[in-house]
Every structure is written in C-alpha cells, then in structure tokens.
Amino acid sequence: MEKKNAVELIQKLSNVYGISAFEDDVTRLFREEVAGTGKITEDHMRNVFVEHHHNNGQRPVVELDAHSDEVGFMVRAIKPNGQLMFVQVGGWALVTIPAQKVKVRNRNGEWISGIISSTPPHFMTPEERTRLPKMDELKIDVGATTAQEIIDDYQIEIGAPVVPDVTCEYNEHTGLFLGKAFDNRIGTALLASTLKDLAQTSLDIDLIAGLSSQEEVGDRGAEVVVRKIKPDLAIVFEGAPADDTVMPDYLIQAGLGRGPMLRDFDSTIVTNPHFQRYALDIAKENGIHTQRSVRTGGGQDGAIINRYNGAPTIVISVPVRYAHTPYCFIAYQDYADALQLAEKIICQLNAEVISKF
Ligand SMILES: [Zn+2]
Structure with a gap:
C-alpha cells in the first residue's frame, strides 16, 4: 500500500471509537476500505469476514486475524x-x-x-x-x-x-504516529492493507481474513471467528506493548522502530516453532528487521486460534509505546515492515510448506 494512503488509513482507524462490542464504526470503516477485495460478511458480534476472490475450497485455509476493539x-x-x-x-x-x-x-x-x-x-x-x-x-x-x-x-x-478523546497525529519527519487505540487498529490497518495488496494475486492457499471483536475482554470474537473459518494456519496482527522505555537494553524485545515483533511465547501460546522459523527466515532473506519476544504475561487471539484445531499460528506485532493508555506512539516503518513480511509469507505458502509445520 502506498505510504500516503497507509498514513491516512492508520489515522482514521486510530480516531474511530470502538470499545468491545461497540465496534460498529470500526467495522464500517474497515469494510469500506476492503470493499472489492473479496466476499465480505459480518456477524451479529461485529466480526467481519473477507474471503479472497480466488478461494476454491480445495486448498489449506489461512486465517488472518486482527481485533477491532480498543480499551x-x-x-x-x-x-x-x-x-x-x-x-x-x-x-x-x-x-x-x-x-x-x-x-x-x-x-x-x-x-x-x-x-x-x-x-x-x-x-x-x-x-x-x-x-x-x-x-x-x-x-x-x-x-x-x-x-x-x-x-x-x-x-x-x-x-x-x-x-x-484523542486525535491521531503523524509526524512526517520522525515517521511516528501519536494517537490512541493502536492496539489494535494498527493490526486492523495491516489486515486491510494485506487484503488490498493481495486482492489480485493468485495464491496457493485459501485466504480468509477475520476482523474479530472483543479481544480486550477475553478474545471473545476470535472464539467465534475461528469456528467459522476453521483454519489450517493463521497469522495474527497485533499492536503489542513496546518495552524499550521500561527494560534494560538486553531485555528490549519490542522496541519502537526496531521492526515487527514475532512472539515465541506468552502466557497463552507457545508459537509453533516451525512456522516461526519459516517466518523469521523469510524476514532475513528479504532484509526485514524483526524482533522476537518471550513474554512473562500477556495473551492475544492467536492462542484461541491455535487451540481450536492446532493450526500453526504466528503473531506479527507492531510495537506500541504506552499501549492501554490514551496516548501511544507507533512507527510507520514497523507497520511497513510487518506488512511486507506478512505478504511475503502468504505468497509463499502452499499445502506442502504447511504440511512441514
Ligand atoms: Zn490490548
């Protein structure tokens, strides 16, 4: 996605209001943004599904997840x-x-x-x-x-x-956004951007995006979404709390501007090590900076998806300074790197690759 469009989208998504179960304005904006990228449906819980045009029901199903609510x-x-x-x-x-x-x-x-x-x-x-x-x-x-x-x-x-009540600002000089709700509107932006970028791409998998509701009150939307999509593999987009203002150098695992973070472990998931390795190798081959994290707490939709039928699931997160407060920073470059990585992974996936995870 072009930078100008991405900056505008991220600002709009940050500004829109939507706590858990009241995500209507977020889903409306998301649906407008991804119109034409696939078959779009929405359930009563405000979960939005987008099925790629080329899906044929014969190939492994890959779920892309982001949650739409904010605290x-x-x-x-x-x-x-x-x-x-x-x-x-x-x-x-x-x-x-x-x-x-x-x-x-x-x-x-x-x-x-x-x-x-x-x-x-x-x-x-x-x-x-x-x-x-x-x-x-x-x-x-x-x-x-x-x-x-x-x-x-x-x-x-x-x-x-x-x-x-916070209005998102973007600083062209520093490449930083200052606004609210990047957890998880930056994931929502990544989901929309991926769908738009890959709308005309022929893939070797069936791609279904699920914008899930109510993550912040216990991953409730994701529980419903995963049962409908029944994925064989999943990628979760998140805005994860940045730790570079609170940790010593050697413990920084989600620093602002240091690239998307792929988590190995939190209190709800041990990431499938084969899929994680595959993703990290693709990042390396393409010169995309990444960070890895082993968290002592935390949790996200990936755990729900993974536990439903064991689908290997990775979490690609943009570091958010001061997540779960009204004022947060994120870096444009972390978004751009996360997007590039996700798209490279999706384009290389096929039944044989997935069978090795
Ligand atoms: Zn959160």
Whole structure:
C-alpha cells in the first residue's frame, strides 16, 4: 500500500471509537476500505469476514486475524449530582485514568465530551495528594449537575460506551504516529492493507481474513471467528506493548522502530516453532528487521486460534509505546515492515510448506 494512503488509513482507524462490542464504526470503516477485495460478511458480534476472490475450497485455509476493539470504559451508574460512575472495559492501569478527556456515547449515538474527574487538590488532605485515587472515586463529568439532566438533556444511559478523546497525529519527519487505540487498529490497518495488496494475486492457499471483536475482554470474537473459518494456519496482527522505555537494553524485545515483533511465547501460546522459523527466515532473506519476544504475561487471539484445531499460528506485532493508555506512539516503518513480511509469507505458502509445520 502506498505510504500516503497507509498514513491516512492508520489515522482514521486510530480516531474511530470502538470499545468491545461497540465496534460498529470500526467495522464500517474497515469494510469500506476492503470493499472489492473479496466476499465480505459480518456477524451479529461485529466480526467481519473477507474471503479472497480466488478461494476454491480445495486448498489449506489461512486465517488472518486482527481485533477491532480498543480499551475504554462503560457507564455504570448516574449519581444524583450528575456525575457518571464507570467500569473499565479492557485492562487499564489506574494511574493513567484520572484527568483524561473522554467521549461518552448517548442514546442517539452522539459522542458527548467529558472529563474523568477527581477531587481538586484544594480539597485534598496532604495524604490524599500523594496517593492514587481508588477506581470508585473516579467519575466522568460531562458538565451536568443533576441525574435528571443526564437523562433528559444529555440522553446518557447506563451501559453507554466511553473512549479516550484523542486525535491521531503523524509526524512526517520522525515517521511516528501519536494517537490512541493502536492496539489494535494498527493490526486492523495491516489486515486491510494485506487484503488490498493481495486482492489480485493468485495464491496457493485459501485466504480468509477475520476482523474479530472483543479481544480486550477475553478474545471473545476470535472464539467465534475461528469456528467459522476453521483454519489450517493463521497469522495474527497485533499492536503489542513496546518495552524499550521500561527494560534494560538486553531485555528490549519490542522496541519502537526496531521492526515487527514475532512472539515465541506468552502466557497463552507457545508459537509453533516451525512456522516461526519459516517466518523469521523469510524476514532475513528479504532484509526485514524483526524482533522476537518471550513474554512473562500477556495473551492475544492467536492462542484461541491455535487451540481450536492446532493450526500453526504466528503473531506479527507492531510495537506500541504506552499501549492501554490514551496516548501511544507507533512507527510507520514497523507497520511497513510487518506488512511486507506478512505478504511475503502468504505468497509463499502452499499445502506442502504447511504440511512441514
Ligand atoms: Zn490490548
């Protein structure tokens, strides 16, 4: 995909709002982007499937996965003073939540601006100023003064989705994006780009993309998607937390701008070593920088796909600095390298290659 188009796509995907189960705007954008690349269907869970035009049902099925949701919040209750209590949707560290600007979707589908409020320092005791607030002390304030106002004027209800209000910037000079939700809109961008680039390519496998919902609440979309696709092999695109600001040099395994990361291990998957080796060799032959990682925690859709019927599965991730916070960095070059690697792999796959994994 041309750089200009890719930059625009990544920015659009970062900006669109979609916590788990509320991915409608993400899937709409994705479907527009991949229109004409294959047969597109969407289920009630907001999983989107794209089947390559040339699929004939006679060849190994390769699933490409990315998840469409982002971490956010949901309104839990409306307080008499018009503040909104909320829960986390996906994993947040409490320290990154207070004082953020957010958008709350009301019952008409309008996105209302709000602030995650906390007690002003003026009203805090010296002890309170030095400690983190507790989750249930944080509220969302949209400017209302009574609960009735929230219901009648703002039209906000319990169950309303909430996202960080962040607009993606791209710096041409540094090649970096600063925005929200790169976990996993950068994977979504990779999925769309791969489909577009390979739309007219004849392959030796049947290619089916699954844009899965609800990964951030436990890979729920992927569980449904894999049962429909029944893959023989899978490639997962992810935005993985970058570790170059928190680890010593020798432990950096997902550094910003150092190339896509292929994970060998996390708490949910031990990557098929034969497929992993095959992918790393292709990267080397083509001069594509990669990073490998052995994680002590974490998990992603690949585990669900792998466990369904044992399909060898690799995870190609773009490092995301400050994943699961409102403001993140990613590098364009990591995206471009991940895309090139995935396409090289897909074009070389056939039944014989897969049988050796
Ligand atoms: Zn995530």
